[in-house]
Amino acid sequence: MRPFLYQRATDPDMAVQALSAAAAANNPLTQATTQPLAGGTTLIDLMKLDVMRPTAIVDINPLAQGWSAISPDGENLRLGALAKMSDVAAHDEIQRNYPVIANSLKLAASAQLRNMATLGGNVMQRTRCSYFRDVSYENCNKRKPGSGCAAMDGVNRMHAVLGISDQCIATYPGDFAQALIALDATVEIMGKSGSRSMPFAELHKVPGHSPDVETALQPGELISAFTVSGRWPRSVYLKARDRQSYEFALSSAAIALDLQDDTIRDARVALGGVATVPWRAREAETLLKGQKFDDGLAQRAADAAFADARGRRHNSFKIALGKRVVARALQQAVAMEI
Amino acid sequence: MPDNSSSTPSGFDRRAFMAGAAGSALVPITARAAAPDPPAPAVQDPSAPVDVTLNVNGKERRLRIDARTTVLDALREHMGLTGSKKGCDHGQCGACTVLIGDRRVVSCLTLALAAEGQEITTIEGLATDDRLHPMQQAFVDNDAFQCGYCTPGQIMSAIACVKEGHAASEADIREYMSGNICRCAAYPNIVAAVKQAAPEILKG
Secondary structure, eight states: OOOOEEEEOSSHHHHHHHHHTTGGGGOSGGGOSEEEESSOTTHHHHHHTTSOOOSEEEEOGGGHHHHOOEEEETTEEEEETTSBHHHHHTOHHHHHHOHHHHHHHHTSSOHHHHHHOBHHHHHTOOOOOHHHHOTTOOOBTTTSTTSOBTTTTSOOTTSOSBSOOSSOOOOOOOSHHHHHHHTTOEEEEEETTEEEEEEGGGTBOOOTTOTTOOBSOOTTOEEEEEEEESOOSSEEEEEEOSSSSSOOOSEEEEEEEEEETTEEEEEEEEEESSBSSOEEOHHHHHHHTTOBOOHHHHHHHHHHHTTTOOOOTTTTHHHHHHHHHHHHHHHHHHHOOO | OOOOSSOOTTSOOHHHHHHHHHHHTHHHHHHHHHSOOOOOOSSOOTTSOEEEEEEETTEEEEEEEOTTOBHHHIIIIISOOOOSOOSSSSSSSOTTEEEETTEEEEGGGSBTGGGTTSEEEOGGGTOBTTBOOHHHHHHHHTTOOSSOTTHHHHHHHHHHHHHTTOOSSHHHHHHHTTTSOOTTOOHHHHHHHHHHHHHHHHHO
């Protein structure tokens, strides 16, 4: 690991000031020389691997007192960005009214990592692409823009089939983000000139021609909270993976339904493990809305979700697997007793 | 059966030797501290050592360390507490699990500086006098290890698993202990040990 200056944030203003001090040289955020430290489970790992090379770190954990509240307030939910994954997963009201959120967190990582990792850091976690994580590979457009992509014709079993470009096929690895995007969450962002908010769906950027730009977040900005409108008791997170526990998704689905007398009034479908960003499958949702549920409908929705998917040498199986995950998750959501 | 685990016939044991070797790493730092202070640099040097006070097993320890030092390296290399093990050093294996406050964390991904002011409990802080912690005793009783390398992390994790309320069933134990990898695959016996110790730990 390279040497860095360690600073402890005293308040949010001080934190964003410290993070934006060298903002001009800090673009894009993934290359920023000053990085915030929350749980550290991504940052310290990638610094040890020499993938991330900040020269200064701002420890934002002292902001937890104001930024870690879990507030299910009647019809709305607000989650502080420094809330720990384990605390949100174990929260009674989250489990009852937002099972897709609770389970996306519970099925991620390990108990130790969930105790450390924060919600804000979780959505910002970097890809697990082995060519990105191993600096002995020269070709990685995320690490070194313009250097090529070793995964295209490499071992790409874990890579994405949706949202890909000819520059990058690295999978977005998280789980919680799929729940947020399915529920039309909003992200609150604190910066030097105050706060702003945006739909969570606009936070992550598909790789396109610049895979090193991963989010809309600017250097000097911090996620302070997520909000969700309404309650979604009929929601599931289904995750298929190589091991039963403590493993990233090969394919996952976040589903939320508003069901009345077997008719789907509203449907939310998001996919994980198969795309370069948290992926909303709106084509599937359109098919489901207003329809009576049966297994044939589930299958058609699953097909629609993967209509644009493109596999490569080792990952084409994710298309067939992903469809089954979506269909099964829909069946589970319909079968839930609310 | 006589308990001869705390000493060997020769009066020499590996743990004391290892701890002594790690402790000796303190000497150059002491020597450096005794030398005249170097002139203060004009800009902050990220390589300059920093002072940190860690609370480990109820004792305050003042250290002068590189900012990059993790809690795991601080324990092993600067305090001679070699019970917490370095397996992968990337948060994947759980061998370095310690408690910070009442939470289990992987100490290899926790910066020592970020742990200042919090209570750290390691495997060395569990036993009282000559009495093993119930979870340690349960691991012995159930033969819950072979090589033993993952064991300190397993035990720290298991104590937290029980206190979190995640040891009610074997399925729960397996799910919530999945962050601790045992390459000897002593898993059935580890599950048995957690089950045995859980009631005693919850009783307090």
